Amino acid sequence: MDVALDTNVLLWALPYGLNPRSSRKKPSQDVAEMQRRARILLADLEQQKAKIIVPLVSVSEFLVGIEQANHGNVVAEFQKRFFCPPFDIRATLASARLEQAHQNFPAEERLQRKWVRPDAMIVASASVHGARVFYSHEAGVRRMADTLGMRGLDLPMHSEDMFVDNEARKQAEEDES
Amino acid sequence: MPTPVVAFVVRFVGPGITPDKVPVGTLFRSLTAVQRLASGGQVAMAGGEEDEEEEDSRLVRLIGVRKGSAVFRCVSLQPELARANLREAGAILENPEKIGERDYVLSPLKRLSETAKSLACSIIISDNDGRNGKLVEISEESYKSVRDVAIVSGDTSITGNVQRVGGATAKKCSLRVGFQHNLLYCSVHSKKIVRRLGQFLYQDVVVHGTAHVLKNSGKIFGFSVKDVDQPKQGSLVEAFDALWKAGAKDWQRFDDPAAFLKESRGQ
Numbered sequence: 130m131d132v133a134l135d136t137n138v139l140l141w142a143l144p145y146g147l148n149p150r151s152s153r154k155k156p157s158q159d160v161a162e163m164q165r166r167a168r169i170l171l172a173d174l175e176q177q178k179a180k181i182i183v184p185l186v187s188v189s190e191f192l193v194g195i196e197q198a199n200h201g202n203v204v205a206e207f208q209k210r211f212f213c214p215p216f217d218i219r220a221t222l223a224s225a226r227l228e229q230a231h232q233n234f235p236a237e238e239r240l241q242r243k244w245v246r247p248d249a250m251i252v253a254s255a256s257v258h259g260a261r262v263f264y265s266h267e268a269g270v271r272r273m274a275d276t277l278g279m280r281g282l283d284l285p286m287h288s289e290d291m292f293v294d295n296e297a298r299k300q301a302e303e304d305e306s
Numbered sequence: 307m308p309t310p311v312v313a314f315v316v317r318f319v320g321p322g323i324t325p326d327k328v329p330v331g332t333l334f335r336s337l338t339a340v341q342r343l344a345s346g347g348q349v350a351m352a353g354g355e356e357d358e359e360e361e362d363s364r365l366v367r368l369i370g371v372r373k374g375s376a377v378f379r380c381v382s383l384q385p386e387l388a389r390a391n392l393r394e395a396g397a398i399l400e401n402p403e404k405i406g407e408r409d410y411v412l413s414p415l416k417r418l419s420e421t422a423k424s425l426a427c428s429i430i431i432s433d434n435d436g437r438n439g440k441l442v443e444i445s446e447e448s449y450k451s452v453r454d455v456a457i458v459s460g461d462t463s464i465t466g467n468v469q470r471v472g473g474a475t476a477k478k479c480s481l482r483v484g485f486q487h488n489l490l491y492c493s494v495h496s497k498k499i500v501r502r503l504g505q506f507l508y509q510d511v512v513v514h515g516t517a518h519v520l521k522n523s524g525k526i527f528g529f530s531v532k533d534v535d536q537p538k539q540g541s542l543v544e545a546f547d548a549l550w551k552a553g554a555k556d557w558q559r560f561d562d563p564a565a566f567l568k569e570s571r572g573q
Contacts, residue, residue, distance in 0.1 A: 131465070131484050140563045142546050143554055163564075171542045180465065180510070180537065193570045194560060199553025206552040209538050210545035212512060217462035219517070222524040244571055257524065258464060259484025266564075 131212075132174060133182040133255030133274075135248075135265035136190040138284060141167035163266070165301040166284035170264060172293040173285065183211045184220075184254035186247060214258040216250055223277060224253035230276050231269075240269035248273060255279070312434050313385035314392060314441060316340055318376035320427025325376050328425065336421045337378065339414035340431060343395045343442070344380075344388035347410025376427075385434075389441060392431050396442035402455035409456060409520045412449070412527060419449035458521050463514045464529070465537065466490060471503045479503050479531065481513065492529040502534050512537055 134142075141163040174181065188207050192200050207213050214220075227249040231239065240248055248270050255263055256277040263274035263281050271281025288294045316337065318328060328336075341349055382388040395415075398405050405411065418429050423446040430443045466481030469489055477494040494500045495515070503511070511534050518528040546554075560566045 136567060137564055140557060140567065142542075143557060144543075144547055144550050145558060160562075168543075171546070175542050181542065190567065190570070191554075194563060194566060195553050195556040199556060202552040203549060203554055206545075206549050210540070210548065212463075212465050212537055214464070215462055217517065218458055218460040218519045219462070219524045219526070222519075222521075244568070247571055257485060261484070 130177060130179050130261050131182055131259045132177075132179040133184065133252075133260035133263045133279070134187070135251060135263065135267065135270055136187045137266045138167060138170070138264045139183065139187065139191050140194075141266075141284065142171055161301050163284065165297045166286060168297040168300060169285050169288045169293055172290070172297070173288055176290065176293075181211045182255050182258060182260045183207060183213050184251045184258075185213050185215050186250045186254055188213055190247065190251075212258070214254050216254050217257070219257040220250065220254040223257050224249045227253055227273055227276060231273065234269065234272055238269050238272040240267070244269075252277060252279075310381040311385065312379045313382035313388050314344070314380055314434065315432045316378045316380060317430045317432065318421075318425060318427050319430050320425060323376045323425060323427050328376055332421050332424065333378075335417055336429065337380075339417040339421075340380075340392075340429075342414040343411060343431075344382065344391050346387070346391040346394075347408065389433060392441040396440070398452060399442060399444070399448050402452045405452060405456050405522070407522050409523055409525070409527070412452060412456060412520070415444065415449040415452055418444040419446055422446045422448070456521055457518050457527055459516050459518045461515065462517045463512055464490075464517070464526075465510060465512050467510050468503055468506050468508060471500055471507060481511075486525065490526060490529060492531045495530060495532045499531055499534055503531070506534065506536060510537055511535065 145160070145164060188204060192203060195203055216224075224246075228245055231245055231249065244267075248267070252263060252270060252273040256274070256279055260279055263271070263279045264284065265271050265274070265281065266284055268283075271283065274281030288297070380388075394408065395411050398408065398411055399415075422428055422444055428443055428445045431441045433439060433441055464481075464483060464485075466483040468479060469482055470478075470480045471494075472478065477497065477500050478491065479494055479500070480489040480491050483490045492513070492515070494503065513529070513531045513534050515532040516530045517526050518530075519525070520527050557563050
């Protein structure tokens, strides 16, 4: 099965040594918890032998937090490990349709205007390149994925495999200690 | 048993055209293309690139083929609908902008234009014995005139599983892809790429090249493969570790990566 990952999922899947207690301000999301859920997702996808799609638009977003000198290496690594489809003609058509459809989403699932276009571009790229499932932590993005016929899913809270669950919890505890 | 009523007539019109001048294979492919036009795209083209499985719906059959002319009379289970669909195809040929969502006409038009070219003739489909005149006329140029309006092209990459590679007259391959039910038939840029695709038979590949996309539906109508490689297998955790080492560790600078990502979009 082909599975696409949103940029926020990529962020949480990184092996941070981030220590939330060192933060000057409280993070908008529980970093340790999001990392735990991302670890569960990676383990589940690995068990399913899922093919991972990371649209190039998402790769571009991912680069904004990285020093320019490392951009080339990171892009090369993405292309080595994942299928990174470009924003092509089919994606252009699907993205425009999605932006128009977004205007009719329920208020609670509507994204802020400034996020609509990049999210639509990412979701459209994944859809036209065959993704069946789209993982995102944003409800509006998941709704977009549903609109294009994919299954929009959030990061899993638990794995059906108790060993995966335990391992993810253990790692989260180690990160916090 | 009642005599079947002729729904429409297919004529191959050109200098010296008689039934024995039309190769059986060409006739078969041309008439299945006409069948697809008459069915409004509901029937696949047998022996064609659109479907692996040949399909014989018995919707259109030959009747009263006579020596002396390349005229093929056809009956149809739904003669009115068949004529309406053919008339619509004729309207699209007169004004290709009218194609709208009816992109099913492209494949049969391509095949019929190839036949018209190979036999140096035009193919005229008329109403019942021609009483109400021509429904559609296909010439060598017909397909090109519609294609130029209906299709846009651009470079992209797609993943798929290689099902067939090769071809006696042209370099081709077919891929099983995730975004459509039917196989995707592709032309291949060079023999070198054909050989590489051959090494990946029944394996997953990423092909890079030019997609010919139907403007109205966004479906891929054709794809020209210029390069191929294989998606890398391996542990996802290792993949993210490798990203981390390549430079993604820079994200660690931010106390709240998710908030920074959102902020960066707003700038």
